[in-house]
Amino acid sequence: MAYFVGKLDAMSKTSPVSPPARIRRGLTTCLPSGCRNIVGDLDEEYRDRARSGARLLDLWYSWHALLIVAAYGADGLRRLVTGRGTTERLTWPAQLGHDARGAIRSLRRGPAFSATIIATLGLAIGVVVALVTVFDAILIRPLPYREPAQLYRVWESNPELGFVQDGPSQANFLDWRRESGVFDGMAAWWVSTAVYTSEADALQATVAHVSGDLFELLGAQPQLGRWLRPEDAPGAWYDNAGNHFGSDRVVVISDRFWREKLGRDPAVVGRRLELNRAAWTVVGVMPPSFAIPRADIDLWNPWDLAAKPAAEGRPVSRDTRFLGVVGRLAGGHDRDSAAARLDALAASLAERHPATNRGWQIRISPLSSDVVGTVRAPLRLLLASVGLMLLAACANVSGLLLARGLARQPEIGLRMALGASRWRVISQLLFENMFLALVAGSLGTGLAFAIVRLIAAAQPMGLPRVDELALDARVLVAALAITTLCGLLAGALPAWSGARADAVAGSRSTRGTAGSVGGMRLRQFFVVTQVGIAVVLLTGAGVLVRSLAGLFAVDPGWATSGVVVARVPLESGIASSANARMEFFDQLQRRLATVPQVDAVGAVTALPMSDVGADFDRPYWRADQPDPGAAAPEAWLRMSTPGYFAATGRRLANGRDFEATERFDLEDPSWRDAERVAIVSATLARGLWPEEDPVGQQLSLNFPRRVYPYRVVGVIEDARHHDLRDAPQAEIFLPYFQNPYPALNVAIRTTRPVEQMRPEILAAVREINPAQPVHSIIGIDELVAASIARDRFLVWLLAGFAAAALGLSAIGIYGLVAYWVGSRTSEIGVRVALGASRADVVRTVLNEGVSLTVVGLLAGAAVALLAAGALGALVYETPVRDPLVLSVVAAVTFLTAVVACWAPTWRALRMDPTTALRTGGGQ
Amino acid sequence: MSERPFLGEFELLIMLAVLRLEENAYAVTIRRDVEARTGRKLARGAVYVTLDRLARKGYLTSSMADPTPERGGRGKRYYAVTAAGRHSVRDTRSALSQMWSGLDAAIDEPDN
Structure with missing residues (x-):
């Protein structure tokens, strides 16, 4: 028997069954120190259940631990409400309940104030969460394949x-x-x-x-x-x-x-x-x-x-x-x-x-x-930008909360005088601020949901993987984390400052005494932060705007407007015969030329800025020299019909366009030995014949299956084909009617808009072959726009974030200067009474706002210069550290600060010295 | 009649269980006793909160026993009813019986 008991004892000691340690620790922490026996009770029951073979033990344990904590919290809350037992030390769940009630009460006292804070933080959190979702789906999640x-x-x-x-x-x-x-x-x-x-x-x-x-x-x-x-x-x-x-x-x-x-x-x-x-x-x-x-x-x-x-x-x-x-x-x-x-x-x-x-x-x-x-670089830039904007929003809200803390000094002072500890007051203020952040965070997450749906529908910047965009548990956790961080960032310093002993001492005196110096310093710090962030974002946006302007100014070598294009991939009935292909496009081109207000018509295998169509490159060399093999340079090979250059505004530097007679009959075998012609781009011509006139020279191309010589009949000015940013590449045009591909892009030079041309093009094609599809009928300006859509989208977003940050800092400056003027009423009154001029008053007030702006401006400019490298991959021929951009940003920020100071200055000027002295000093 | 308020229903159940269990009254056994007799499930939290409240009112005293490994090193808190607690139970019982008197027939009659 003794042996048996000993064994049982040993078993229970070494028993592997023990409650989940973390939950147990959490329960112990949450309960008042006199209630640790409860943890033992729950342990005992846990082991009883384990012995009786119950399942889901840990779940059971966690659930009941939670219930017990909740019961204590609810009890504490009830005691607070009924006013019984308030002299006891509160357990923290009870305190939480108390703080929650206090928070709701104080928010309802100032609905406009609360709404401002919730809107500011909510918008910022919404945009950040949306971008985090996009960032996560595109750059962080593994691809949806096996072991990607x-x-x-x-x-x-x-x-x-x-x-x-x-x-x-x-x-x-x-x-x-x-x-x-x-x-x-x-x-x-x-x-x-x-x-x-x-x-x-x-x-x-x-x-x-x-x-x-x-x-x-x-x-x-x-x-x-x-x-x-x-x-x-x-x-x-x-x-x-x-x-x-x-x-x-x-x-x-x-x-x-x-x-x-x-x-x-x-x-x-x-x-x-x-x-x-x-x-x-x-x-x-x-x-x-x-x-x-x-x-x-x-x-x-x-x-x-x-x-x-x-x-x-x-x-x-x-x-x-x-x-x-x-x-x-x-x-x-x-x-x-x-x-x-x-x-x-x-x-x-x-x-x-x-x-x-x-x-x-x-x-x-x-x-x-x-x-x-x-998209990696632009997404990173956007994420960093919204992060900064969120920081600016937090700084703004911090400033507001500080101002409110000053207004609440009498209330807080009273509570501390009645015995509330400093920590108790801090925790309550922090709780109020966190509560605001949580409300803002939930609204912001809703907003993020809408933004993500918008992004999935609009697919800006040609974002990949948008089908996988979803606001799921991962993102919600991130949203919660961002919200908590915001609450702490925006709320911690104001809560700490609001419960300062000297702040409380200030509650007995009037505004603007030594009691609020700490609060003032913090508010100044927050204003400087906001101005700095606005400067960083403005600088980024400014550099991108310059880059975009540079792209707009690029001459691509072809007309960027007044051209309507359409893709015509021949259906296989016609496509099977080379002669039928040529016949079709010959007819189509002649038919389109009769459409009113059409100045020129042509067709080509690959249009600039368009990824529809066959576009490929082949090696070339001078026909009077041996084949250099793998060392031969390559040129883009494009087949065009006579009229294509005129239709798209490509300029001939030398020679002529193709002629209608440069055409093979591919059913007559003699075409293999007939002469082939080509038009080459200026770059290529300079490379092959630096000294001679390229027109009339011969070049060799391995195309399509063997090497043929081609006589150059014209030289075309260089053009940027795939991307406005890329330097022009070597091009060779061959006559379509000697190389009839089964699909062409038709280009029509006309003053008429796309909407009017669409039915004309469809009618012309169907007239020749009703079974023939046509698609991608658009203006060439849309192709250009699409090719810089990403740059444009980035500029808009970044400019939006920068404007938001600038607006926030204007509000911050205004609030601070207005407060400063209010607290200096008597001082200004005395000065005016003693004969200070209006200019003196203006200078004094402006000095307050402008000096902060200058500090923010310098700090922001320093950060912008340090971080400018991040823009390197995204800009086109624009210095990322651009003195012009920095000067404009400085001027804009400065002006904004002056405007923000205007209303408080005006108020100071209109002050009647006698009233000012009375209000300021009489209390 | 004293100024002392009557015990609430739940408080009364807990008090009676503590009285019945004598030396072995701690939260786990108290809850089990009430559950076994009334056939109702009790929330653990409610039991603890009520025990605390009754102790604050001076109706119960408690003492900690030595910790055991079975309970993860935590002792049991044993409860006992104080004299004031006995008074309160008695008051409540007499108030309830006064209210009950003569009503047996009224509530046993089938509804129709």
């Missing part, structure tokens, strides 16, 4: 030729997949377009032709049906007109295509779609977050890289580099070890295939950075 950290984009790069990230050629990709040894899998794709024909319409859809293992590699689940499997791909290939050969026609569709084009048909799996006049079977629908290779893909269909060369009886190409590639890094490899292996592989390939691979390296980059693209 292992996914890498794989590129070819050739620093000598200036290619940083080029898609690899098919043959290189196949070698990599076979030989690299660092990837668990590699998949490839290329993107093109197809004509989707429904009963209602013919539309262009963006299609990704993907190797069969892409979906398996990413591991993203379809929301309906299945994804494409490796066995879907073998044999599948596409000709230049987009016709498909060699495999079952199965297609996976995007969520957007499913919603917008197929009406969210729940039975879409198995449904037939007509693409390029062939019937395809839908096998799956991807979720909205699936954005590989791009967010704008409508359809994915299978592709076998080796099938087309096999069908055409030629080797797989090694020198046309156009693939998109993603690989999953094998376990045991990190980025560096993989890079080392890939360097070795690139060297080996260059040795085996020097003509195509010399100088080309293999580079990898995380898929996440590819998806996020270039």
Whole structure:
């Protein structure tokens, strides 16, 4: 028996069953020190329950601990309300209840004051939480694929030729997949377009032709049906007109295509779609977050890289580099070890295939950075800016709370005189301030929700991953944290200052005595902070405005207005025959030229500032010199019709445009030996023929499948094509009627607006072929606007934040100076009575506001200069430390301060000395 | 009649349980006793708060026992009814019985 009892005892001592330690500690802290037996009671019951085999023990324990604390809190509150037992020391839950009641009471006493604070903090918190949500969804959350950290984009790069990230050629990709040894899998794709024909319409859809293992590699689940499997791909290939050969026609569709084009048909799996006049079977629908290779893909269909060369009886190409590639890094490899292996592989390939691979390296980059693209820097800038704005809002609210603390001195003094401890008063004031912050935080989170929905709908700056934007638990926790921080930042110093002993002493005297000096200093500090933040934000906005103005001032080399463009991808009936293609565009161009007020019409494969259309580069060299191989520079190759330059305002420096007679009959084999012509850009011409007249010279191009000589008939002025920021690149134009591509962008020079031209263009196209789709009918000014939309959006946002901060500091300055004038009533009265001039009064009052502004200005300018580097990546040819911008900012801030001081100064001037003396000194 | 207020219903239940449990009256057993007899679930917090209140009013005294490992090193707080507490229970009982007298028939009659 003794043995048994001993064992039981030992068991209970070493029992692994014990209540959750943190909860237990929390309970102990919350209870008054005389009530620790309660913790023991709960422990005892906990072990009883454990022995009887009860489940969810910890949950049970936590719940009852909470209930007990709540009961004590409620009891304390009740005793306070009924006035019984107030002489006892309160447990903190009871004190909390008391403070809450006090807070609500004091807020209701000054509703306008409370509303101002809640609105200021609420707006700022709302904007910050919204941006945190965006930041989190885009930059912090992992991509929605299996083990996304292992996914890498794989590129070819050739620093000598200036290619940083080029898609690899098919043959290189196949070698990599076979030989690299660092990837668990590699998949490839290329993107093109197809004509989707429904009963209602013919539309262009963006299609990704993907190797069969892409979906398996990413591991993203379809929301309906299945994804494409490796066995879907073998044999599948596409000709230049987009016709498909060699495999079952199965297609996976995007969520957007499913919603917008197929009406969210729940039975879409198995449904037939007509693409390029062939019937395809839908096998799956991807979720909205699936954005590989791009967010704008409508359809994915299978592709076998080796099938087309096999069908055409030629080797797989090694020198046309156009693939998109993603690989999953094998376990045991990190980025560096993989890079080392890939360097070795690139060297080996260059040795085996020097003509195509010399100088080309293999580079990898995380898929996440590819998806996020270039929005990282602007998002960081915005987050930092709203953070500063929030800080300014906190400083503003702090100033308001301090002012209110001064007004409440009599009340607080009385309470302290009756025996309330200093800590008790501080905690109550802090609680009131936290309470305000919490109300502001909840409203702000609601606002954030609205802003996030707006962002998801508007997709500014081409933000990626907006489909994944959501205000969820993570963001709510962040919102709570931000709110708490705000409450502390804005409320701690005022609470501390409000309960100062000297402040209380001041309660017995009038305003403006030594008692409020501490409060005054703090308020001055807050005003300086606000001015400083406003200066930093204004400087940032100013630099961006200058950069944007610089972009507007760039001459891109083509007309930025008065041109309407439209994309015409030929439907496969016409696209299959080269002569039919030429005939169609010939007719269309002539038909459009007859439209009233049209001055010029032309067409091209790739428009500036537009990513629709085929745009690619090829190596070139002087025809009288040998092929330099991999060392040849490359130029962008574009096919245009006669009239394109006139229509888009491109200027010929020399020579002439193409002529209608420069046209091949592709059904007559003699075209292969006919003379080819080209128009080159000025940069290219200078490079190849620095001394001679380029017109009449010959250059060699490896295009399309073998090297041909081209006679230069004209030189076109340089133009910026992809981005206004980029220096002009070498361009070669070839006549469309010698190189008939299946899709062109039509450009029409006209004074008529897009809305009027749209029906004219549609009518002209349908007249020639009713089944022919047209899309993207827009003004060229919209293309320009879209290309600088991000800069513009950033400028607007930053200017908005800066204006908000400036407004806040104006309010802060006004409040402080008004208070100062009020507290100096008698002093000013005495001065005026003693003969001070109006100018003296103005100088005295302004001095108060302006000196603070100058301090804030200097501090802000110093911070702005130090932090200016952050703007470096975002500005175009603008110094980030710009004396002009700083001077303007200083002037604006100074003026704002003077305006903010105006009303208090006016009041001081209008003061009647006798009244002033009476009010000021008589109490 | 004294100025002392009558005990509330919950207070009375707790007082009676403490009387019944004699030497073994601490929060856990008190709650279990009331629960077993009345068939009602009691909130632990309410029991503690009420015990505190009754102690403040001087109806209960309490003493701490030695801590045990079973209770995580915390002792039990045993309660006992004071003379004032006995008076109060008695007053409440007599007030209630005065109010009850003659009403048995009225409340036992079935509603219709």
